[in-house]
Amino acid sequence: SLEGGRETLATLAADTGGRTFYDTNDFSGAFSEVQRENSTYYLLGYSPSKSRSDGKFHRIRVEVDRAGVKVQARPGYFAPKSFRQFTREDKELELEQAMDLENPFVDLPLAVEVASFRRPDGKFYVVLAAKIPGSAVAFLQKSATHRTEFDFAWRATDKAGHPVAALRDTLPVKLDPDTYQQVLKGNILYEGGFVLPPGNYHLKVVARENESGKLGTFEEPLALSDSDGPTLALSSVVVSNQLQESAAAGKGSARKSKEAGGSPLQLGNRSLLPSVTRVFRADQSLYVYLESYEGKAGSKGNSTGNGSDDAPETGISAGQASRPLPSVALLFFRGGVKISEAGPFAGKLESTGKASGGKATYFVQIPLQKFPPGRYSMQVNVLDPSSDRVAFTRVPIAIMRAQLKAMGASSGG
Structure with a gap:
């Protein structure tokens, strides 16, 4: 009144x-x-x-x-x-307010990698990966373990600012002494995902460490295109140095999917954890995963070895079995000069049973022992002989010297 x-x-x-x-x-x-x-x-x-x-x-x-x-x-x-006196309602309200504010929060360092993969229904599975330096985390020591907890809130909005997809997750972290030392020198890794139809979006994530209450935010535009074109359609290219057994997840990393069917980075009984920084050591292997699509085009990609059989087995029709297999080749450039190349490696065909056509998956493992330290541009070339279509994209990576064994291995980047 x-x-x-x-x-x-x-x-x-x-x-x-x-x-x-x-x-x-x-x-x-x-x-x-x-x-x-x-x-x-x-x-x-x-x-x-x-x-x-x-x-x-x-x-x-x-x-x-x-x-x-x-x-x-x-x-x-x-x-x-004090953050320690926040109720559950207080904590949720703080995340909502941080999501709605235009000003960024930088107390908690946060790096994010986003990758998209087209589904048979024409929508996209969007992989959301976040990396937080272990040295920036306030751990609580209880007996021989170190513990903390993270809250993650992801949201995609359309051009009008209306939310179209969201993911809310809490990640408890409990580390034994050996893993704790590794995480301090490395990173906390998180992976989630949700499904979106084609379109242009604005993506934002709010992360909070629940011992100190520190907040970090990250946001960027997200374009998912289904327009047809003369070139072969590619997914994003995911690079990684971590391929772990699914049952081993939880030590300094976590994965959550909002949709049934799971992440495309679930390769059989192993999970591929995206490298957010794309920085690798010479004593590690470089894992590369991507998909190509027939028919409608998918979202554009972002970014001496052995082909791998770890990609998921898929059923193909008799017609597909007789057609030439698509393949992928990797070329490594440094300062505009080609340093090395690997492949071609044959992809694996998957029939979607939809009018949009099938897809091929590619998973390659590249040992990095012979690569000199430095920054590289990795060119990914995909060829589909049956449709006479080609596509390529480039992904920047960096290779560091091998770490001394006495220092111990760090959690991935």
């Missing part, structure tokens, strides 16, 4: 040391009075004798020993609230 709104404004003004003026269309008198009162004032500082971060309202009173004056001052203040 009008009366209720007036009381709210009056209370807000009084609580902050101000005044209210209403029931007038002529504000000249009010402005004159405000100007007069603000021409002379005292600015007082106040430090509580007992600092309490309880989020409660604490009253203060300003007194003077001069007769005939009236003191106008704010009646108190709200103390800041």
Whole structure:
């Protein structure tokens, strides 16, 4: 009501040391009075004798020993609230507010990699990967273990700013002494995913470490195109140095999918964890995974060895069995000069049973022992002889010197 709104404004003004003026269309008198009162004032500082971060309202009173004056001052203040005192509702509200704010949060370092893969129904499975440096995490030690917890909130919005997909997840981390030392030198890895139809979106993630309450955000545009074209359609190209047994997940990494069917990076009984930084060591292997599609084009890709049989087995028709297999080749450039190449490696055909056509999957493993340290541009060439179509994309990577064994292995990047 009008009366209720007036009381709210009056209370807000009084609580902050101000005044209210209403029931007038002529504000000249009010402005004159405000100007007069603000021409002379005292600015007082106040430090509580007992600092309490309880989020409660604490009253203060300003007194003077001069007769005939009236003191106008704010009646108190709200103390800041310690994150450890947040309720579950407080924590969820903080994530929502951080998601809606335009200003970034940078207290928790956060790197993100996004990859997209077309599904038989024409929609896209979007892989969401995040990396947080272990050295930036506040662990709580209990007995011989170190623990913490992360909250992740992902959201994709359309051009009008309306949410079209979201993923909310909590990642508990419990590390034994050996794994703890590895994570301190490496990273906490998280992977999730959701499904989106073709279109242009804005993607944002909010991550929070729940021991310290530190927040980190990351956002970028996301384009998923299904337009037909003369070239072969490719998925994103995922590079990795970690291929782990699915049952081993949980030590410094986690995966969550919002959709049935799971992630395309689930290769048989092993999981491929995307490298967010694309930095590798010479004593590691480089894993490369991508898909190519017939018919409608998919989203554009982002980014001496052995072909691998770890890609999922798929059924193909008799016609497909007799057709030439598509293949992938990898070329490594440094400073514009080709340093090495690998392949071609045959892909594996998968019949989708849809009018949109089939797809081929490619999984390649490249040992990096003979690569000199430095920055490289890896060109991925895909050839489909049956349709006389080709496609290529380039992915930047960096290779570091092999780590000394005495230092121990780090968690992946």
